[in-house]
Amino acid sequence: QLPGLNYDFVIIGGGAAGNVVANRLTENPNFQVLVIEAGPSNEGILEEQVPALALNLYAEDSPYLWPYMTTPQVGANNASQRFLRGRILGGGTGVNEMFYSRGSSDDFDRYANVSGDQGWSWDAMLPYFLKNEKWVAPADHHNETGQFDPKFHNFTGMNSVSLAGYQWPMFSRVIQTTQEMPDEFPFNLDYNSGNTIGVGWVQYTIGNGTRSSSASSCLGPQFMNRTNLHVLVNTQVSRVLPATSGKGKTPHFNRVEFSQDLKSALFVATASKEVILSAGAIGTPHILMNSGIGDKKTLTKLGIKSLIDLPSVGQNFTEQPLVPNSWFANSTDTYENFNNETQLDIDLAMWNQSRTGPLVSPIGQHLAFLRFPKENSSIFETREDPSAGPNTGHYELEIANGIGLLTPIPAGGGHFISVQTVCAAPASRGSVTLNTTHPSPFNSPLIDPALLMDSYDLFALKVAIQQAVKFLSADAWQGYVLEPLDDLAQALTSDEALEAYIRQTVVANEHPVGTAAMSPKNADWGVVDPDLLMKKATGLRIIDASIMPYVPSGHSQAPTYAVAERGADLVKATWA
Numbered sequence: 001q002l003p004g005l006n007y008d009f010v011i012i013g014g015g016a017a018g019n020v021v022a023n024r025l026t027e028n029p030n031f032q033v034l035v036i037e038a039g040p041s042n043e044g045i046l047e048e049q050v051p052a053l054a055l056n057l058y059a060e061d062s063p064y065l066w067p068y069m070t071t072p073q074v075g076a077n078n079a080s081q082r083f084l085r086g087r088i089l090g091g092g093t094g095v096n097e098m099f100y101s102r103g104s105s106d107d108f109d110r111y112a113n114v115s116g117d118q119g120w121s122w123d124a125m126l127p128y129f130l131k132n133e134k135w136v137a138p139a140d141h142h143n144e145t146g147q148f149d150p151k152f153h154n155f156t157g158m159n160s161v162s163l164a165g166y167q168w169p170m171f172s173r174v175i176q177t178t179q180e181m182p183d184e185f186p187f188n189l190d191y192n193s194g195n196t197i198g199v200g201w202v203q204y205t206i207g208n209g210t211r212s213s214s215a216s217s218c219l220g221p222q223f224m225n226r227t228n229l230h231v232l233v234n235t236q237v238s239r240v241l242p243a244t245s246g247k248g249k250t251p252h253f254n255r256v257e258f259s260q261d262l263k264s265a266l267f268v269a270t271a272s273k274e275v276i277l278s279a280g281a282i283g284t285p286h287i288l289m290n291s292g293i294g295d296k297k298t299l300t301k302l303g304i305k306s307l308i309d310l311p312s313v314g315q316n317f318t319e320q321p322l323v324p325n326s327w328f329a330n331s332t333d334t335y336e337n338f339n340n341e342t343q344l345d346i347d348l349a350m351w352n353q354s355r356t357g358p359l360v361s362p363i364g365q366h367l368a369f370l371r372f373p374k375e376n377s378s379i380f381e382t383r384e385d386p387s388a389g390p391n392t393g394h395y396e397l398e399i400a401n402g403i404g405l406l407t408p409i410p411a412g413g414g415h416f417i418s419v420q421t422v423c424a425a426p427a428s429r430g431s432v433t434l435n436t437t438h439p440s441p442f443n444s445p446l447i448d449p450a451l452l453m454d455s456y457d458l459f460a461l462k463v464a465i466q467q468a469v470k471f472l473s474a475d476a477w478q479g480y481v482l483e484p485l486d487d488l489a490q491a492l493t494s495d496e497a498l499e500a501y502i503r504q505t506v507v508a509n510e511h512p513v514g515t516a517a518m519s520p521k522n523a524d525w526g527v528v529d530p531d532l533l534m535k536k537a538t539g540l541r542i543i544d545a546s547i548m549p550y551v552p553s554g555h556s557q558a559p560t561y562a563v564a565e566r567g568a569d570l571v572k573a574t575w576a
């Protein structure tokens, strides 16, 4: 039940960023805040809570995802792919794989340099990462010594982060590989220190064996008790609207139009201080363009009245391409056990009883962020290195105790190990644009992540797969790793075969950013200023993953949390 339609702040999107901002603003009892979220409440959804069941959230007709498809991806054999985005209170943090990885110090220093605001540098942002984080013991309470560096963590924040809470037998082999091949695969005690390079123990947004999302952390019962915090779920925003009475030439946005049946009965909520757009890297540019904010020529052609001419809206879409690679494993202790219903029932009973057992962690237990070996670095003699600097991986390996993401289990079944390979700093740039044949604000936009459109990304994935093969060639894996699955075995026969395999199997890593990028004040590109206020307007601020001008070289939820923590401080400073 809403008290009315007038607030100080209206936040569009209850995802990673939106819920942080809602929490921080309602610390001030004088601020009335409304969050509008398209998806349902996160409460009572078992798959959302049990880490290892996260994959069940991705069913074709999932009620917790937007029904998005990409445009045909030229770099991926013209395939249109699903593009997963959370549509639930918590947004991406309610459906994601819970990897907690901040990116490198170089990533943030580059944001500072590109935006002209040192407040986005690593040194300035580390306190915001810490403010958000609550490091907790892993579910099995094992000894964490030597698995993370406490000096880079906070034990008193909001959002639980922990190490894997169940010990699979293959873990020791990963660490043994770092000892056998320290030059190529060095051990990194904590890839969240700013220096990501090496192989480390994975950190997850998990506490007490349960997902910690922005909904369960920032909108927990102790916060929902605040009488100034209001959350409206199952409600989709169509547009932001300018004030009806003029405040001069610059449009002033103070109203948000939304619907609950996605056809009629459009309501309008008013924000006396700011409208904050936190609908994510797809939702945010979509709402902006529907509202007449974007490339004037394109919007006019679609019959949308242009309010602000900002051609960068929806452009610079940056996404990491990922290729899953799987091998048969000589083990009976892998994720494939969850496919056995009896075993799953036993594991679920254990989770229900004590929040322990194999279901307390999602797929993937070790992450490696690595630079190209010397012999591959010569590529930078002829082109610019898209990575942000020496602390930043060119590629990432995600080492998982089961078959790769989306990889069908071979007919004969079996147990598997996979190393998912990611181009961590891609050079391709895509776009989010309006669907010209169905321009209703409630229809999906055209999503083009431009997978492998720049040949560098293909090159990076080739190196990554070759390095994954090398990683598993260490003595540590003798007798454990058997032959690769057929398609990978074929791929490893020639350079052409490897390229064909990558184009056939590449998917988006679900870390989109950049579609409402920040740029220096008065720059002729970008969508928001470094204080995240919309250019050429007043009253409208964007706080979410879309403002990052480059994709962070790790995973995007932790950077988004930090952006939101700083964003909330910027809002508070404006209204102090």
Ligand SMILES: Cc1cc2nc3c(=O)[nH]c(=O)nc-3n(C[C@H](O)[C@H](O)[C@H](O)COP(=O)(O)OP(=O)(O)OC[C@H]3O[C@@H](n4cnc5c(N)ncnc54)[C@H](O)[C@@H]3O)c2cc1C
Pocket: 012, 013, 014, 015, 016, 017, 018, 036, 037, 038, 039, 084, 085, 086, 087, 088, 089, 090, 091, 092, 093, 095, 096, 097, 098, 099, 100, 101, 235, 236, 237, 238, 278, 279, 280, 281, 283, 284, 287, 510, 511, 512, 544, 545, 546, 555, 556, 557, 558, 560
């Ligand atoms: C399947 C998947 C796996 C991932 N795995 C990881 C991982 O392991 N680690 C990691 O770091 N990152 C991961 N990510 C990415 C991470 O979750 C995102 O980077 C992060 O959630 C982005 O935060 P955001 O606030 O920008 O957007 P979101 O968290 O997506 O929040 C946007 C919210 O706005 C709502 N919204 C959008 N449009 C409207 C509208 N018109 N009206 C009302 N509400 C609207 C959405 O429903 C959503 O709740 C994953 C993402 C996905 C989808």
